[in-house]
Amino acid sequence: MAGNLNEAPDLERAPERLGDAAYRQMKERIIRGVYRPGHKLTVRAVAQDLDVSTTPARDAINRLTSEGALVYTGPKTVVVPVLDATDLREITLTRLALEGLASEQAAQHGTPANVEELKSLQRLINSALQEKRYAEALWHNKEFHFTIYRLSGLPQLVSMIESLWLRIGPSLHNLYPEFAEEKYGVRNHEIAMESLEERDAASLRAAMENDIRDGYRRLKRANLERGAGTSA
Amino acid sequence: MAGNLNEAPDLERAPERLGDAAYRQMKERIIRGVYRPGHKLTVRAVAQDLDVSTTPARDAINRLTSEGALVYTGPKTVVVPVLDATDLREITLTRLALEGLASEQAAQHGTPANVEELKSLQRLINSALQEKRYAEALWHNKEFHFTIYRLSGLPQLVSMIESLWLRIGPSLHNLYPEFAEEKYGVRNHEIAMESLEERDAASLRAAMENDIRDGYRRLKRANLERGAGTSA
DNA sequence: TTCACAATTTTGTTGCAACAAAAATGCAGC
DNA sequence: GCTGCATTTTTGTTGCAACAAAATTGTGAA
Secondary structure, three states: OOOOOOOOOOOOOOOOOHHHHHHHHHHHHHHHOOOOOOOEEOHHHHHHHHOOOHHHHHHHHHHHHHHOOOEEEEOOEEEOOOOOHHHHHHHHHHHHHHHHHHHHHHOOOOOHHHHHHHHHHHHHHHHHHHOOOHHHHHHHHHHHHHHHHHOOOOHHHHHHHHHHHHHHHHHHOOOOOHHHOOOOOHHHHHHHHHHHHOOOHHHHHHHHHHHHHHHHHHHHHHHHHHHHHHOO | OOOOOOOOOOOOOOOOOHHHHHHHHHHHHHHHOOOOOOOEEOHHHHHHHHOOOHHHHHHHHHHHHHHOOOEEEEOOEEEOOOOOHHHHHHHHHHHHHHHHHHHHHHHOOOOHHHHHHHHHHHHHHHHHHHOOOHHHHHHHHHHHHHHHHHOOOOHHHHHHHHHHHHHHHHHHOOOOOHHHOOOOOHHHHHHHHHHHHOOOHHHHHHHHHHHHHHHHHHHHHHHHHHHHHHOO
């Protein structure tokens, strides 16, 4: 009796339900910036977008809402959240705790192959930044982070972190083109890769935390400018 | 323009949807130990239990499942999770990170009234333990913890913590009557209250972390015994 | 232009039936 | 008793229509 008691023997690949597929696609659209902060979502519109009936569309919206990736602004109005300074601070504090933990744990499990994978992702980030394909850079940046987090061997933790990225994801698309000027995150990523190579947990954690804090500062600045610009 | 952009002016009390009510009731049943680890849940049974149609029942189950409070053991089988050692470790690590953060932040906002509230909760815990009303003791224990966490002023963090309690909640009911012998958590709670009074963030965090680790040890022990006893 | 308010359209929720698929059951055969 | 297999029952998902409620639009007055 060694396996997880909750896993059935043949739960290898359950056929994906329409609701799950809708959820997955919505998630990707949110991260990729297809839906921007403030965008309003309706059950019927999503159903049409994804070419399913209202039930799976509603499932997906409900799930995203209960995760905090979408928010109610009225009894019948769901939108992609517009983060204010308070939200941003809360999410960042939580990210530091969770992603810090994941990084720390990851340090114990890194292999040379993982480091290679990260280097390859970093090259993709770099060239995307250089060629001003910002959305793509963000996408690879996400992959870079999660490649590390998955090394923690703590899948539930990883999915909690994912739900946090879903909350800030849309706002990140408001950062470019400015954010590329300083080569977003490059230095921190380099240190992270070195730390992983050396299995230095504290250093890896510090590098990832720095990266999160960097992003936070940029978002906060952009938020202030934006807030000042649109309030008139 | 100061308020949260996502909140509509009159979002005071949206009328509760049946699905939300079902979710809330299910959550309480899970925490209170009505549904024990391994218990199988079906849409139609839940619908009947809560006296609603299948749609809200399905909503509630789906939501709980995506939170990790319920798990699939087969394509059509949802059960209250039976935690193994790996799950337990992962949840505990995450709890330490999140509840540690919440405690730290809470220390800055505690008032004498809050301390009184905690003392009152602790009295309830003590008498429940003494009179062997274990389920009640667990309930008040939960309130004790969340009264502190809510002081953090980080509502999203609190609800992430709640989802973790939902995952371990059912397993806690397998601990008694043994767990009362050592007056579960009393000492840590006392230190926590003192720390809050003195606004000592590090000390409050340490006390809460100790409490979490204590619980973890008990669960791990009970898990081993149970595992050994049922494998034959 | 701005505001208030009424008319109209849009929208989420809910209940339910049909269907395919999975789980439970029963039954041989050993 | 136990295993393997076929039958029966149970189950989740999906699509959809009806309904009440909310959001939007349009109108007119100041």
